[in-house]
Amino acid sequence: MTTNGNGTKSDTILRIKDLKMYFPITRGIVFQRHVGDVKAVDSVTFDIKRGETLGLVGEIGCGKSTTGRAILQLYRPTAGSVEFEGTELTTLKGESLRKMRRNIQMIFQDPYASLNPRMTVGNIVGEPLEVHSILSGRARRDRVKELLEIVGLNPYFINRYPHEFSGGQRQRIGVARALAVQPNFIVCD
Numbered sequence: 001m002t003t004n005g006n007g008t009k010s011d012t013i014l015r016i017k018d019l020k021m022y023f024p025i026t027r028g029i030v031f032q033r034h035v036g037d038v039k040a041v042d043s044v045t046f047d048i049k050r051g052e053t054l055g056l057v058g059e060i061g062c063g064k065s066t067t068g069r070a071i072l073q074l075y076r077p078t079a080g081s082v083e084f085e086g087t088e089l090t091t092l093k094g095e096s097l098r099k100m101r102r103n104i105q106m107i108f109q110d111p112y113a114s115l116n117p118r119m120t121v122g123n124i125v126g127e128p129l130e131v132h133s134i135l136s137g138r139a140r141r142d143r144v145k146e147l148l149e150i151v152g153l154n155p156y157f158i159n160r161y162p163h164e165f166s167g168g169q170r171q172r173i174g175v176a177r178a179l180a181v182q183p184n185f186i187v188c189d
């Protein structure tokens with residue numbers, strides 16, 4: 001257990017409180033009426049400590065992926081709080097939200113939908129390093145090759161496109177991409 005003067009507080013990396021994510025149901029073609037909501041996530045509360053792994057288990061369509069997306073603010077939660085390393089994310093915008101994303105990454109459930117088919121594996125895995133201005137040029141390429149090796153893919157495949165890989169291999173491309181920026185927290189959907 002680490003302490004930095006705040007006692008046990010510093011051990012909690014993520015604090016989710018009363019998280020709600022509702023998707024509106026609308027009727028009508030021109031004038032869309034709000035007739036109800038899909039309550040995908042309805043008052044979820046949990047904490048995760050640094051170094052801890054939490055598994056979220058539940059039946060198909062119960063809201064696991066939506067919870068993950070709402071943590072990363074890929075969906076803006078309907079209500080509730082997402083506190084990451086002491087910062088409230090639900091009110092974070094623009095540059096500060098972008099900077100925070102360096103520390104939280106997501107490995108998406110569907111490797112077919114989550115990888116851009118027009119980008120090479122090298123560019124997909126290297127993109128976070130570019131976006132967050134971590135490495136460029138030769139150094140970035142070397143790091144991408146290293147990441148491919150870490151996830152068990154041949155670095156020789158760096159110029160290939162997602163369709164040239166199997167489903168399992170694509171899942172590994174997503175893992176390499178999430179690991180690229182050495183995040184403090186990963187949502188493995």
Ligand SMILES: Nc1ncnc2c1ncn2[C@@H]1O[C@H](COP(=O)(O)OP(=O)(O)OP(=O)(O)O)[C@@H](O)[C@H]1O
Binds near residue numbers: 040063
């Ligand atoms: N963008 C969206 N718009 C409307 N409804 C959505 C959206 N995303 C998810 N839902 C609905 O929210 C509910 C939860 O979906 P979610 O993908 O979070 O489930 P899940 O627990 O990850 O399921 P699975 O085990 O199949 O991955 C489902 O009823 C789904 O139809």
Ligand SMILES: [Mg+2]
Binds near residue numbers: 064065066109189
């Ligand atoms: Mg899911």
